[in-house]
Amino acid sequence: MGERTSGAVMGRSESLLFLTDDQLRRGIEAMFFAYRGFTADPDRILQEYGYGRAHHRAIHFINRSPGTTVNNLLSILGVTKQSLNRVLRTLVEDGLVESRVGVRDKRERHLHLTPKGAALERELSEAQRNRMRAAFRNAGPEAVAGFRAVLEQMMDADMRRHYLDNGEGGDTGT
Numbered sequence: 155m156g157e158r159t160s161g162a163v164m165g166r167s168e169s170l171l172f173l174t175d176d177q178l179r180r181g182i183e184a185m186f187f188a189y190r191g192f193t194a195d196p197d198r199i200l201q202e203y204g205y206g207r208a209h210h211r212a213i214h215f216i217n218r219s220p221g222t223t224v225n226n227l228l229s230i231l232g233v234t235k236q237s238l239n240r241v242l243r244t245l246v247e248d249g250l251v252e253s254r255v256g257v258r259d260k261r262e263r264h265l266h267l268t269p270k271g272a273a274l275e276r277e278l279s280e281a282q283r284n285r286m287r288a289a290f291r292n293a294g295p296e297a298v299a300g301f302r303a304v305l306e307q308m309m310d311a312d313m314r315r316h317y318l319d320n321g322e323g324g325d326t327g328t
Contacts, residue, residue, distance in 0.1 A: 208233070249271075
């Protein structure tokens with residue numbers, strides 16, 4: 155907006171700089187309850203398979219970047235190799251993920267969803283898209299832009315760069 159910022163916008167921005175502890179606590183609680191709602195539908199679906207949220211995150215990011223390496227997935231998820239291997243082993247054994255040896259580097263494993271894995275990913279993401287679509291529609295366009303800006307500012311700097319460099323959460327690299 156530059157120097158043409160209106161007084162109303164400036165006043166609103168300045169008031170946000172001085173949020174009280176109670177307002178911040180309410181925001182934190184809202185995040186907890188929103189996350190609970192956001193994960194409720196996928197959790198019910200995952201429970202049918204005996205899976206948890208770690209499985210969902212792995213499926214999501216493998217879908218976002220077919221052929222991603224295990225090391226890249228480790229970096230994105232921020233989990234230990236042991237915990238990711240446990241999740242991947244289950245997904246591979248259950249026929250949802252395929253692990254292929256790298257063409258250039260035989261030590262690398264490239265991950266792909268199978269048709270069965272892609273179907274589960276669609277079911278999980280559709281549940282979350284429906285919830286987000288309804289929330290965004292009810293909150294309005296200004297709230298959507300503000301929500302995204304707040305989320306981006308809450309990310310660690312390196313993850314924010316990764317997110318923004320890859321099409322605002324698009325490609326997660328391979």
